[in-house]
Amino acid sequence: xxxxxxxxxxxxxxxxxxxxxxxxxxxxxxxxxxxxxxxxxxxxxxxxxxxxxxxxxxxxxxxxxxxxxxxxxxxxxxxxxxxxxxxxxxxxxxxxxxxxxxxxxxxxxxxxxxxxxxxxxxxxxxxxxxxxxxxxxxxxxxxxxxxxxxxxxxxxxxxxxxxxxxxxxxxxxxxxxxxxxxxxxxxxxxxxxxxxxxxxxxxxxxxxxxxxxxxxxxxxxxxxxxxxxxxxxxxxxxxxxxxxxxxxxxxxxxxxxxxxxxxxxxxxxxxxxxxxxxxxxxxxxxxxxxxxxxxxxxxxxxxxxxxxxxxxxxxxxxxxxxxxxxxxxxxxxxxxxxxxxxxxxxxxxxxxxxxxxxxxxxxxxxxxxxxxxxxxxxxxxxxxxxxxxxxxxxxxxxxxxxxxxxxx
Numbered sequence: 001x002x003x004x005x006x007x008x009x010x011x012x013x014x015x016x017x018x019x020x021x022x023x024x025x026x027x028x029x030x031x032x033x034x035x036x037x038x039x040x041x042x043x044x045x046x047x048x049x050x051x052x053x054x055x056x057x058x059x060x061x062x063x064x065x066x067x068x069x070x071x072x073x074x075x076x077x078x079x080x081x082x083x084x085x086x087x088x089x090x091x092x093x094x095x096x097x098x099x100x101x102x103x104x105x106x107x108x109x110x111x112x113x114x115x116x117x118x119x120x121x122x123x124x125x126x127x128x129x130x131x132x133x134x135x136x137x138x139x140x141x142x143x144x145x146x147x148x149x150x151x152x153x154x155x156x157x158x159x160x161x162x163x164x165x166x167x168x169x170x171x172x173x174x175x176x177x178x179x180x181x182x183x184x185x186x187x188x189x190x191x192x193x194x195x196x197x198x199x200x201x202x203x204x205x206x207x208x209x210x211x212x213x214x215x216x217x218x219x220x221x222x223x224x225x226x227x228x229x230x231x232x233x234x235x236x237x238x239x240x241x242x243x244x245x246x247x248x249x250x251x252x253x254x255x256x257x258x259x260x261x262x263x264x265x266x267x268x269x270x271x272x273x274x275x276x277x278x279x280x281x282x283x284x285x286x287x288x289x290x291x292x293x294x295x296x297x298x299x300x301x302x303x304x305x306x307x308x309x310x311x312x313x314x315x316x317x318x319x320x321x322x323x324x325x326x327x328x329x330x331x332x333x334x335x336x337x338x339x340x341x342x343x344x345x346x347x348x349x350x351x352x353x354x355x356x357x358x359x360x361x362x363x364x365x366x367x368x369x370x371x372x373x374x375x376x377x378x379x380x381x382x383x384x385x386x387x388x389x390x391x392x393x394x395x396x397x398x399x400x401x402x403x404x405x406x407x408x
Contacts, residue, residue: 107172205250318377
């Protein structure tokens, strides 16, 4: 293993536990004429031997990931629309009941959560750096600021709006390396009895399920309850609640508050005990994860090569960010997967990052079903299989690879 820098959170020593090699920017779908302009970097992940925070060894500039043409739109999934309606309703029922209550969401995407808050007439603001999705939110009548959330942004929002009862982020906080500026911003903006709530992929789920494709450039950190507790304390906050969520292959919703402002939930202690039993950040556990990743890679390639040798057609389903890690690490290109079906118009007609597999519409998928479909969007498997029932009715089979390679 190559030398690694120190922990971004506490300055402790990092121990690298897997290197996925040369990888592209995960959401940088590319036009055929622009192949020579692709950006690559080394995707390696390490764990801090002091605070146990798992994190990328090397990062890339945020502007390369979250820019005007950022293609991910959270509202594309019915399951996620339902999830965020429930999140919003919980805030409305518990935290935003007083007149004038104010909520700020950073990384608000197309306003999938805030539209429920806005419909209830509650004061709100989304802070979203990607212009296209910020404009989509504004078109729904959501108040949104096109910017990165950091200390300077929080100061400006506080000066204009006053304190926030809730600061919220979903699949966003783990995406930034400058957590110090985020916490300073939350400190400026949050009301004395307010809460900072964020939900992100859970390292224990990634390790237990070998869902290694959750590791890509946008995820700087892979949180656990222990590492988040240490991080919150580092910046003058207290972890007061945790809740496991089934979305995106397994996440934890963390609630932090000012020390003493809230009574910690028993769930915090329960999860800390569970993580200790699992040894989730210990070398033996991460070494086992690394071995499982290598085994999964070989098993998946064997299935795809066998399909090719038998003359069977294979398409991908879901041009996800995480599929970049899988295809590039496993050496999966158009020779093994002829195209990827995706319902995002901004991705259609382009090539997948690094692996250069064409992205096509669901209409093309249905016009001539392949023999097999490799489900990159495995975290939406139930929803997709319901929608694409015609594929299985015609004899098609899904190839899944979490927690192991299997056919459905």
